[in-house]
Amino acid sequence: MPEILDPASPKPRVRFAPSPTGFLHVGSARTFIFNWLYARHNGGTMILRLDDTDVERNTQASVDSIFDGLKWLNLGWDEEYKQSERMDLHRKTAWTIFEKGLAYRDFTPAHTGDAEKSGAQGTWLFNPGARELSRTESDRRAAAGEPFALRFRVPRDGGQLVRFADAVYGEQVKAAADIEDFALLRSDGMPTYHLASCADDSDLRISHIIRGQDHLSNTYKHILIFEAAGCKPPQFAHLPLLVAPDGTKLSKRRHGPVVSVTTYRDAGFLSEAFINFLCLLGWSPKNDRENMSLQELTDIFSLEGINRSNAVVNFKEASVGRAPSPADNSQISPDVIPNPPRVVIPPLPHVVIPSEARDLGLAAAEDTFDPKALWLNAEHIRALPVEELSARLLPIVRAAGFDVTPEKMLRITPLIRERIKLLRDVLSAADFFFVDQLPPYDPAELIPQKGDAAMAMKVLSRAREVLAKIEFKHDPLDQALRAAALELGVKAGQMFQPIRLAVCGRKNAPPLFETLEVLGKETTLARIEQALAMTQQ
């Protein structure tokens, strides 16, 4: 419940007001973040309000999805409301406007749709005759039970102008004559978005409305409502839209799950990196800083840094886990599906055969997201203390079916920390630490650069001897294996590479000595043994 604040308080009150008609997408998430940042920067209040006045399209699944996404963002909010529980207020506001003569009943049946829309020339402003209906006539028909919508009586003459100052887009002016008589109440008595939104913003004493630019032209209507209701309009700040690489607005149908916040979560983004990334779209600190912590963002965020042109989220379209579509032939529109299918999950190492396939699986996920988001995520991963990163990795590894102790994970983490861009990459980057049995690999890969099968044999058998009798610590391993290489007359690289392959099952892996140290003598020797057996065939 709202705390009672001094109405003259300089502390801003902002709100994020999603309508639960689809999953939380990245554009909405950014709006939430900017509101939150503004509130926190100024010591204000962040309000979450579910704008659920469209009973037809609202779904509980969507509400869940929005909370899912916001929970992951982990920013929190101070107050929470649901518009559907405040309809008395909305209606009261509507009738107040009506009593002032600034709204009228329109008994015209609702537009049935696109029929006239396609062929429409010019702009529809109001239904003929409705505006002029006398109050007594209007009251009589209403009393007789005739359905009507309540419409705002937009001033039609005198060349009136509606104006407001937008913190981002500057002074905005529009001729009232160009604004249609929009509805306040539907014929079923339900408030419309415009009415409910303004009534609530005023009642909740919202000081700043920070929202998508798609509402810029709606704002004139809102100004009209605020004024008709006798309220002072809040400050407005419209945000440039986030669009897809093709320039169109983000949509699940067209662009797939990449537009959903939960996709980023499931792919292994750190929420702080995701937030950082979103902040850089349409806003700039103007000092070339890019990699920023939440605290830094909070400290330097300001409305002045917001720019006016749309920003593209540079993802690769539809390369991410396309809906398993033909299977689910649900009739609901794709935009309404609350939790889109997850990203292609890199196949589990112990299931997959060729290492190329593994790499491809990973590449698919990485190619999907905006490269900058990936880079920032990698930066944030590296900035995390090892303990923290390890703790975040562990549940992912376990969920993939590997039994790893926190202690072992903590030893593995420093080895892969600079090699992963997404948390999920741990599965492909550290797979060989988790499995008992390495997936099969081509024995030909054991052959070192500028070497042959004989050299591989020679190196591996020598390694087997040497490793059997030394301590598995970085320095001794380093010295012993280099010495062995010297004895055998091969280059260090030619010595290390067959061992790496035998032990990791692939060519690219973390540094050898650290790896052996974590893997331990027993596993290492067993894998070298296996490799030797393979080269013999």
Added chain:
RNA sequence: GGCGCUAUCGUCUAGGGGUUAGGACGGAAGAUUCUCAAUCUUCAAACCCGGGUUCGAUUCCCGGUAGCGCUACCA
């Protein structure tokens, strides 16, 4: 169709009447290391078009074009 908003490298952006138009991601090349990654160095890459104002416009003004938004008893 009407009304509105926007326009700097591929992408995110800084800048602003005179600049070698800056940074970042991504790309390319090189250095480095036992591979990969990380790191470092270097390179390629942009002011939508046309008028006007001005000694001088990428910057200011107008027009065009393009993109986007609104134009519902959706939000």
